[in-house]
Amino acid sequence: MPGFFVLLRIVLQGIKPDMLRGRLTESGKRGLVLISPPFAYALLLLAVPLATILLFSFWTQDYLTIDTTFTFSNYTEAFGDPLYMALLRRSLLIAGAVTVVTVLLAFPIAYFVSFHVQPSRKSLWLFLITIPFWTSYLIRVFLWKVILGYNGVLNSSLIGVGLIDEPLSFILYNANAVVITLAHAFAPFAILPIFVALEKIDRSLLEASLDLGETRVTTFLRVTLPLAMPGVVAAVLIVFIPTIGDYVTPRLVGGPDGLMIANMIQTQFLKLNNAPMGATLAILAMLSVTAVSLVFIWLNRRWLRGPK
Amino acid sequence: MTLIQLSGVNKHFGDYHALRDIDLEIQQGEFFSLLGPSGCGKTTLLRTIAGFEDVGSGSIRIDGRDMKGVGPNLRPTNMVFQSYAIFPHLSVAENVGFGLRRADMTRDEKTRAVGEALEMVGLGGYGGRAANALSGGQRQRVALARALILKPKVLLLDEPLSALDKKIREQMQVELIKLQREVGITFILVTHDQEEALVMSDRIAVMFDGGIGQMDDPETLYRRPRSKRVAQFIGMMNFLDGEVAATGTEIEVTVQGLGRCSVAAEQAPGAVAPGPVSIGIRPETLSLLFEGETTTRKEVAAVVDEVVYYGDMTYYDVRVDGIEKPLTLSMKNLIGRPVLDVGTQTRVAWDERSLVLLGH
Incomplete structure (x- = not known):
């Protein structure tokens, strides 16, 4: 999505007043030719579907046909129905929990690779971190079912060791299972941006902080962490945005209490044959993501002063 | 008074012998330079004094206290880094006041101290600026203020001027000397620029391959090199x-x-x-004899081989019978003194005082 806006900006900046009067400069022409294939692609696959969804959200389903009268009734219904709002709230909470868990676990890993692995070994480590991606997402989710199940790997081991007498039931078919599964799936997405931010920190800054009387711990808090913030914010966005719309994981490991807004959107489109309502919920989900992302982008701007 | 005393300091990085039996004493208030080609160990030596590197063997004492096991945060030293290490996420004032967090001062006192420190390095009124909006020379000054505000016993400078262009570098050299006299703090400067070391230092240690080749004041070092x-x-x-x-x-x-x-x-x-x-002979201890000129010194016939004109000076390479490499000599371009052409037959004046015997 941001890619689309970047393209759009490039195109708009490329258009000079001369062009609007029908006179294209040589370089302007060449620029437009160069940009047009990806732009057409983005237009077709991003902007058009997005506009369609937006349009649908203002229509209504009239049994088998779609009533194309412009109305806000879907939005009124979505805000009025406690089920939709509960699902949206739960999606935000689960996505938030996944983001917190993922970023908190990713930071130490990224820190270790950046600061304590020999430079010649770093790429090997990054390569190993991507191993989860070698298996399909679906299989990974299924594997978590095997691990977390009533008679699964975790429960039978814990019983075998004698730590528990009966299987733990709070780890599968609820929101916890969704958080665990998604946090694992998105770990590399969080590790990589944080790693890059840590790599960019000039090591002499840390020495300067030590030299000025700070300990290793306070140096981390006063120098390393603030300078790693752009990476942390990127990781937060990269994890939060896709997880809020995830519907495979909640469907497979979430149980009835772990379902999220995307499951409802899917149901509206495919089972209830109510595309306009599905579109409305999709727009609402997107708006919540946008709101959260804007907050983080603003935080990031505040955090790092100076020219951008 | 001896402020810093290093005895028998050795340091290895794996098989690499980075510091060899370093013995040196630096006096309170001295401007001391470590000079040498890159890889000679001068920066390593500075970093062992700052506490960033452990010494393998030997001891470092600062102000009578053994520094073994004392971390850089607890040593009475502060450093100006080669890259200046200005914190990019902080303003100029926050950078300068970075080390004051633990100081027993009120907020107002800290603000005043930061203002005074900035004033001292000629950056009064820059406190609110973003650190990464500064020029190289200004960053250098911020780094200086940030180190000096803590009133260290020793200020360590790791090639602080090497990233600046020539004009600013020469200006900063003079300012640093003035500043050092003003604050009376011992400065230890690492540099690979011999001219910089000669201009600024009270004493210079020339380092090669991890050891000290010669340690003397600039004039002795120039006139009486030992090797x-x-x-x-x-x-x-x-x-x-x-x-x-x-x-x-x-x-x-x-x-x-x-x-x-x-x-x-x-x-x-x-x-x-x-x-x-x-036998060593400095270019300025030889002189060309222009036509009709006489001298009380000894003279030898020569042919001009190469002329390099510097404006205030001209450097000549001249060939003398019996010497395979041309001799380099420098002449001030005084009024009425011509610049000779390549191939001109001339004479070179010299005497015994020009010679330095260097062993073999």
């Missing part, structure tokens, strides 16, 4: 082969191309034994 290596590194020097015939208060020596002469013993900084010897 060919030091002589080569500091300023320009012509090297001639010679043969010592007899030693004593006067040394009898035969110089390639120039003949036999006797030289005062103090012109041979190291011990000299009869036999082959290397």
